[in-house]
Amino acid sequence: MSAEKAKADRRRQARVQGAWNSGPARRSGGGVKQTNKVDGGDASSAQQKPQVPAANQEFVFDGSVSEVLAREAELASKPVTVDKDGDYELSIGRNDVKAVVQMRQKFLSDAENRRLLAELNRLPWQQRMGLDQGGQPYQEPRETCWFGRPYTYSHVKWEATDDSWPQVLLELKNRLADELGVEFNSVMCNRYRDGKDKIGWHADDEPSLGRHPVIASLSFGETRRFMLRRRDCRVQTLRPLIGDPITVPLQSGDLLVMRGSLQEDWLHSVPPEYHDKESRINLTFRVIEHSPNEQLCLRPGPEDNENKQVTLSARPGQMQAQLCCYRSLIVSNSGLVAEASAALDRLSWRSAGSCDVAQLDLAASQPQELSPLARLAVALATLTGNARLKVGAYARLAAVRLDHGSKHLPWREANFGDGGPCQTAETFVAVLALGDAKALAQRPLEIEKRLNSPAQGNLKSGQIFLRPGDAVTLLHGFGADWRYQLGRAGRAEPHEPAVFLFLTPDQRDIG
Ligand SMILES: O=C(O)CCC(=O)C(=O)O
Ligand SMILES: [Fe+2]
Secondary structure (H helix, E strand, C coil): CCHHHHHHHHHHHHHHCCEEEECCCCCCCCCCCCCCCCCCCCHHHHHHCCCCCCCCEEEECCCCHHHHHHHHHHHHHCCEECCCCEEEEEEECHHHCEEEEEEECCCCCHHHHHHHHHHHCCCCCECCEEECCCCCEEECCCEEEEEECCEEECCEEECCCCCCCCHHHHHHHHHHHHHHCCCCCEEEEEEECCCCCCEEEECCCCHHHCCCCCEEEEEEECCEEEEEEECHHHHHHCEECCCCCEEEEECCCCEEEEEECHHHHEEEEECCCCCCCCCEEEEEEECCCCCCCEEEEECCCCCCCCCEEEEEEECCCCCCEEEEEECCHHHHHHHHHHHHHHHHHHCCCEECCCCEEEEECCCCCCHHHCCHHHHHHHHHHHHHCCHHHCCCCCCEEEEEEEEECCCCEEEEECCCCCCCCCCCCCEEEEEEEEECHHHHHCCCEEEEECCCCCCECCEEEEEECCCCCCEEEEEECHHHHEEEEECCCCCCCEEEEEEEEEEECCCCCCC
16 A cells, blocks of 8 residues: 555544544645634643634544444434634545535625625616426515626526626626635625524535535625534445534624535535524525536647536436546556557457447456556546446447447447446446547537436536547446437548547447
């Protein structure tokens, strides 16, 4: 085991097993200048109240598995109040991504606030109709307006109230860019007229925001309780680091930043109050990545070795459809890519009508005997971190060759939950490009949202251009709502072959 890995494992162990001890200061990214004060403001008081970790604490506990589970259950059941500055790591979810809230009280001074509140009250507020879970219209119990890129959520289309941003919102957007290093392009404005106005349990997990959005919330006027609770359906994959539910009293001038898996693993709300309340305005600044009906186009830039993850669409309560584009495989595997390209001619190709295909039996070979193509597939599986693709019974490697303008791979769906050996609704298809670079430039991998798909999200279709050694993975809910193809080239004539390796956890043939 490498020293790095051993260290990472120790860190992971430490996270799930124990109590909060002080350690070196850590930051969860971003520029919130925190004071690490929690419940009284020093490490010793935080130790007495282990359910509220400060950012400079490590979680250390040597206990049996049952003790660890009991400890997690205890952590999960203690209500917590976040009322001090600091970064609060609430849980660790899929791929070890943490749900984080960062509190920065009085980010705006009282004097600034009074001026800003007066200006914000002049925004074009309107009480709108929303749709409930059952699709029934209802009048929202608050006033709202929206500035920035349009997007659709819960079948409600948000168009910018006005193309130009009011000066007061621009000023705040710029303040946040300075503070957090994030260029927000949209803002949701909520006005709670009195204590009865509210927002119900929800997550800001619309696909156009990406999987792990940074959302910055600024509050003005009356103090209201912002509540957080974990989503029930994810409990198994979530390790709580802090109690649930969480109350965050948001006062005028407070900045609350939501990060990491917070929208994926937690819900939030502003409940009604029993006592009389004055009005409160809240602004949540967001980065909207796509517009409605937008076509995704991923092209490599010059010397582009960046990997990119895109959220394509989402259905409430289900896994998002995602795509990852890997352009870095070649960096540490250039020799292998060359060897694999040379091995393409030795495959036993057969015609499958629209294209030529070859199947590689990964299960039959021992890893050390694997062909360069299979070793490349293993390198890809390692890069993508998908355990199910470790060479074995579940992994299937097929090659598709296109060497004539008319050759193509027709639209394919990627549902592997139906009867394959890998009974899962979760999609995993990895596509690795090889062969002639010019031919590949004519043959992007095309994706398309299926007709009548109820999934939410602004993207409708996409094209991903791959160079030899680049790869794409189609992930999670992809199969339910999307399909993919390799289209015909511009002209019907012979050309150098473009080859695509398809790695799936399925036994079915590609042809
Ligand atoms: O008012 C708040 O603090 C939260 C508003 C909110 O959650 C939203 O606009 O999505
Ligand atoms: Fe929200």
